[in-house]
Amino acid sequence: MLYVILIAAIVVFWLVAIDRPLLKVVFCDGKVTQEKGHFPPSFKHNVLDIADRxxxxxxxxxxxxxxxxxxxxxxxxxxxxxxxxxNVFPHQGFSAKGKHKNSL
Known part of the structure; x- marks a missing residue:
C-alpha cells in the first residue's frame, strides 16, 4: 500500500513541479540560441524581425x-x-493536442 502512495506522490510532483512549455526559445543578443517545440513560421519571422531591429x-x-x-x-x-x-503572438497558431468536438 505504501508503494501506491509513493507512486501517486511522484506523479503529482511530476505534474505540478516540472516546467512543460509547448515552446521555449532562448535569445542571446538578438539571436536564437535554443529552440524547443513548435515555433509557428509567421510568429518566428515576426519575432526574429523584432530581434534584428x-x-x-x-x-x-x-x-x-x-x-x-x-x-x-x-x-x-x-x-x-x-x-x-x-502584439504579434498568434493565439490561434498553437493547436491543442487532443480532439475537440465542435458544438452546434
Missing part, C-alpha cells in the same frame, strides 16, 4: 492552458520589446 537577451515560453495559450517572457527582455512580441 532591437537585439535583446532573454527567454520566451508558451504554455497550453484550458482557456488557450499563455505567453511568458523573461524579465531580462525590456517592457517595450515584450509588448511588441505580445
Amino acid at each position: 532591437t537585439p535583446f537577451s532573454g527567454e520566451l515560453k508558451v504554455y497550453q492552458q484550458r482557456t488557450g495559450t499563455k505567453l511568458v517572457l523573461s524579465k531580462q527582455i525590456p517592457k517595450k520589446i515584450q509588448q511588441r512580441i505580445r
Whole structure:
C-alpha cells in the first residue's frame, strides 16, 4: 500500500513541479540560441524581425492552458520589446493536442 502512495506522490510532483512549455526559445543578443517545440513560421519571422531591429537577451515560453495559450517572457527582455512580441503572438497558431468536438 505504501508503494501506491509513493507512486501517486511522484506523479503529482511530476505534474505540478516540472516546467512543460509547448515552446521555449532562448535569445542571446538578438539571436536564437535554443529552440524547443513548435515555433509557428509567421510568429518566428515576426519575432526574429523584432530581434534584428532591437537585439535583446532573454527567454520566451508558451504554455497550453484550458482557456488557450499563455505567453511568458523573461524579465531580462525590456517592457517595450515584450509588448511588441505580445502584439504579434498568434493565439490561434498553437493547436491543442487532443480532439475537440465542435458544438452546434
